Amino acid sequence: MNSHVTLLVFFKTVFIVHACPVYLTLSTNSLIQKESTLTVNWGPDCNNQNIPAKIRIYSKNPYLYETPSLEEITPDNKNFGKVETNLKLGEIKFPRKWNINDQFEENIDYESDSYCLNFFILSFNHTNHVISFNCMKINPQWMTKNKELWLFPLKQLVIPGTHCSGCYMTTSNMRRRNWKNLEIFQQRFNVWQQLVLGIRYLDFSVGYFRSFHETLDIKGRFWVFNENHEITPIFSILEDILHFCELSKEIVIINFSNFVYGFHEGSGAHEIFKKLLQNTFGHIAVINMQNGKLSSDLTIQQLKTASKYVLILYNYNDLNIFNEQKETILWPQWNHNQINITENVANISTRFSEKIKSADMVNEGWILEIISKKSLKDIDNNFFIQMLNESLVNVISLNFAFLTNIIDISLNINNQRALSRQNFITIDF
Numbered sequence: 451m452n453s454h455v456t457l458l459v460f461f462k463t464v465f466i467v468h469a470c471p472v473y474l475t476l477s478t479n480s481l482i483q484k485e486s487t488l489t490v491n492w493g494p495d496c497n498n499q500n501i502p503a504k505i506r507i508y509s510k511n512p513y514l515y516e517t518p519s520l521e522e523i524t525p526d527n528k529n530f531g532k533v534e535t536n537l538k539l540g541e542i543k544f545p546r547k548w549n550i551n552d553q554f555e556e557n558i559d560y561e562s563d564s565y566c567l568n569f570f571i572l573s574f575n576h577t578n579h580v581i582s583f584n585c586m587k588i589n590p591q592w593m594t595k596n597k598e599l600w601l602f603p604l605k606q607l608v609i610p611g612t613h614c615s616g617c618y619m620t621t622s623n624m625r626r627r628n629w630k631n632l633e634i635f636q637q638r639f640n641v642w643q644q645l646v647l648g649i650r651y652l653d654f655s656v657g658y659f660r661s662f663h664e665t666l667d668i669k670g671r672f673w674v675f676n677e678n679h680e681i682t683p684i685f686s687i688l689e690d691i692l693h694f695c696e697l698s699k700e701i702v703i704i705n706f707s708n709f710v711y712g713f714h715e716g717s718g719a720h721e722i723f724k725k726l727l728q729n730t731f732g733h734i735a736v737i738n739m740q741n742g743k744l745s746s747d748l749t750i751q752q753l754k755t756a757s758k759y760v761l762i763l764y765n766y767n768d769l770n771i772f773n774e775q776k777e778t779i780l781w782p783q784w785n786h787n788q789i790n791i792t793e794n795v796a797n798i799s800t801r802f803s804e805k806i807k808s809a810d811m812v813n814e815g816w817i818l819e820i821i822s823k824k825s826l827k828d829i830d831n832n833f834f835i836q837m838l839n840e841s842l843v844n845v846i847s848l849n850f851a852f853l854t855n856i857i858d859i860s861l862n863i864n865n866q867r868a869l870s871r872q873n874f875i876t877i878d879f
């Protein structure tokens with residue numbers, strides 16, 4: 451690909467951004483993924499010229515099949531808004547290669563970039579002409595396929611992430627016991643699905659059961675926690691991440707953010723966990739030479755060239771507990787800012803600007819973690835688009851991530867950043 455082709459790709463993206471964006475998100479009204487309903491959103495850029503007259507949802511691609519719409523929404527000249535529908539997401543199936551157990555042939559490029567999950571939306575103008583098309587898309591290889599991004603250090607990209615990445619209900623943990631606090635389930639997609647959809651930063655609170663699960667294999671002793679509730683064993687999630695990275699050659703950042711149970715001094719838990727990480731990810735984890743280099747300065751290109759696809763951030767103030775003089779696969783934390791959206795949403799942008807002023811974001815990677823409550827429906831794409839576009843936020847990590855179209859937003863902003871820094875776009879492939 452030469453750089454002319456690259457620019458055309460950008461113009462296409464910019465054009466889409468300037469149309470009145472219409473997209474689908476997932477409500478949090480059910481703990482079960484397939485029971486969760488869809489929300490239709492439009493905005494924020496819409497103006498009198500481009501606010502759609504109607505938005506319609508279909509269960510089949512209306513360009514390919516003649517099919518009646520399932521629901522019709524009238525934006526009523528509002529320049530942004532959202533309407534919850536009664537349509538349930540249903541079972542999702544990815545295209546061939548991207549389902550976790552798919553067999554496929556290595557050397558065939560299974561086209562999947564524009565693959566839509568279950569539903570399609572079209573918007574129409576007042577004379578009933580289609581003005582936009584959208585769906586919930588998968589983005590299994592956005593880093594690999596957007597070579598314009600390869601020369602950017604990680605700290606200059608927007609990396610969409612989930613907070614409490616392992617906190618979702620599965621059929622088996624539904625049966626396992628009577629959950630008292632259902633608010634601990636803060637995601638609706640499992641980690642594999644999150645990665646296929648485009649998430650590239652994951653965080654986990656981990657607990658270690660020593661005596662309680664004494665008979666268990668080491669692998670069964672580490673659990674995902676949310677605060678003090680254990681949710682599910684972590685090992686199979688780690689295997690899924692490994693499998694995804696090997697398949698996609700994308701770069702995934704994992705933050706082991708808290709060690710909430712069983713990691714007390716003398717427990718040996720950190721050492722055992724580190725060994726488990728080493729055995730699982732040793733061959734594809736980025737190596738920290740402990741020479742003062744920041745992991746946020748690495749570029750996608752450097753990582754891919756070295757065949758390193760997992761960056762493990764380990765939130766332990768003293769990585770030297772492991773007595774390592776040099777190489778380790780664990781990296782120290784990035785800057786971190788948290789906004790707790792339980793507060794009045796109207797004040798978030800003020801708080802956000804204050805955070806930005808106080809954070810030294812230009813020279814280091816930083817994570818914005820947004821915590822919200824299920825009951826609070828106002829996590830708004832308009833907010834993200836403006837905030838992310840105007841700042842240099844690096845990782846954005848969300849619970850209830852798919853209440854927003856965080857992935858599209860991140861990818862658009864990355865393209866805009868690439869476009870405005872053309873000196874980075876110097877490679878011809």
Ligand SMILES: *[C@@H]1O[C@H](CO)[C@@H](O)[C@H](O)[C@H]1NC(C)=O
Binds near residue numbers: 578
């Ligand atoms: C709707 O879009 C069509 C096709 O672009 C255009 O010809 C028509 O004038 C538009 N109608 C209105 C009311 O803007």
Ligand SMILES: *[C@@H]1O[C@H](CO)[C@@H](O)[C@H](O)[C@H]1NC(C)=O
Binds near residue numbers: 706781782817819
């Ligand atoms: C990971 O998350 C924790 C807690 O959310 C945060 O304090 C920390 O800065 C993050 N750590 C890394 C290693 O990025």
Ligand SMILES: *[C@@H]1O[C@H](CO)[C@@H](O)[C@H](O)[C@H]1NC(C)=O
Binds near residue numbers: 821
């Ligand atoms: C967020 O704020 C609410 C209300 O102030 C508080 O109850 C909650 O514990 C906070 N959550 C976090 C993770 O800080």
Ligand SMILES: *[C@@H]1O[C@H](CO)[C@@H](O)[C@H](O)[C@H]1NC(C)=O
Binds near residue numbers: 793794796797
């Ligand atoms: C939000 O902002 C308004 C006015 O700007 C202020 O009166 C109110 O106290 C703020 N609320 C919080 C929770 O900071």
Ligand SMILES: *[C@@H]1O[C@H](CO)[C@@H](O)[C@H](O)[C@H]1NC(C)=O
Binds near residue numbers: 467835836839840866
């Ligand atoms: C992002 O900011 C640029 C320049 O400030 C602006 O031209 C563009 O429209 C903004 N994009 C979005 C999606 O808001």
